[in-house]
Amino acid sequence: MLQAHYTLVILLHKQEETTGNQFPSRKSVLFFGLMLAMGIVRKPSYASYWANGNGNVLTYTLNFSQIMSRNRFQQILRFLHCNDNGLAAERGQAGYDPLHKVANIIEFFNRTFEENYSIISINYLQYMYSQNVCIDERMIGFKGRHFLKQYIANKKAHRWGVKAWVLAESGSGYTLQLEIYKGKSNSPRHPDGQGYKVVMDLIRPHFGNQHHVTIDSWFTSPNLVHDLRNVLVQSLPHEKACPRVLKGEILAKSQGPVIENMEMTRTPNSKGKVVNAPALVHKYNETMGGVDLGDQFIAQYESQFRSLKLW
Known part of the structure; x- marks a missing residue:
């Protein structure tokens, strides 16, 4: 193929x-x-x-x-x-791409992921695709010497490696789009920030599909949420900076049309105590783990041999 x-x-x-x-x-x-x-x-x-x-x-x-x-x-x-090294531009020259050696194969896989997305639907007779998707980091394990190598402590599969941004289906962990992080000096600056650019680049092939995309606080911004809504994609962002309120106090703020009414649910925590939480909190926890689920599946079939070179 x-x-x-x-x-x-x-x-x-x-x-x-x-x-x-x-x-x-x-x-x-x-x-x-x-x-x-x-x-x-x-x-x-x-x-x-x-x-x-x-x-x-x-x-x-x-x-x-x-x-x-x-x-x-x-x-x-x-x-x-996977590519002709003779055509690669040197570092510091115009057109330099640190991923030149694997750029073609990444493009091929992204196109293949998109073409075969419908085959993993939970109920193919009712849905051509699953509605809930998420975006998160994935570490491609690598312990050699390369300026793209990073360390992320909370990644269980690989803590050392090359970082990738991944759009995945929340329920199955199926990878929909993949973008390798090229480093700060090799990534063009975007006026709305890198988080905005990453989300829009990954979700672009699925504009208009009425997806619900779940993202964490690193990607979240008002401009991103507004622009996703304009392309018929709803978002479920996580924002750490939400102000704390007094117990029993409720603050309601909105801008533009209301997408979903707020609901409260009661659920037991790890200690067995029943607590109240907005329904969106539970939906975030249910739909944010698609990339980690995909990592678990990949780890079961990963090659155990170390590579001595970057293709």
Whole structure:
């Protein structure tokens, strides 16, 4: 599938000369199929997938050697690139993109996510898509040396890695759009702030679909909420700076049309005590975990082998 959209080239570096050679489309499909299979069948090394186990059927991995030889697999893994490095602009020059090596494949995946969104609907006969989506951070695990590497303490799957902004379906964790954070110096400034730009960029392919998008306080701003409503997207923002009021006191403020009436619900907390809370608080807690849910699914099938390079 990837071969049908992009040319994945093998760059064979020989002294100072570079020769570009394509490997056949069928080989690329087989290679990525084996990579995905390694996330399901866990073994200590690449070579162990081709080991015959000295006749032991319990340790022998069936079909790997029949699909592709070990040497061929390792050769592709060593020289595989997703873009032509010769076309990359140097840092400090116009057109510099720190993600040039993977830009094509990110674009491909975002388009594929959008095209296949309807297949994960909870009840396909009634809904073509789920209404509730959320935007949050995702860490792509990486412990090598790169200026994009960050540390986020509250991410259980990967605390070290490259940060990505993700639009995900709240109920299933399905990833709808993905945007890699390029760093402050490589990201153009937006008059309404980076949080505004991230949300609008991720939700843009779904304008007019009547989604309810849940976001945390880092993204929230009045301009964002107003502009989302104008493109038929409702938002459920989280704002830490809401002023505290006296017990029993109610403050009501609004601007423009009322989207939803306020309701109060009673629910037990962690200590078993019943407390009153607005219904929107419970809806926020129910719909904000889509990205974390997706991280849990990804962790079950992640490759356990460390990468020695950035494609």
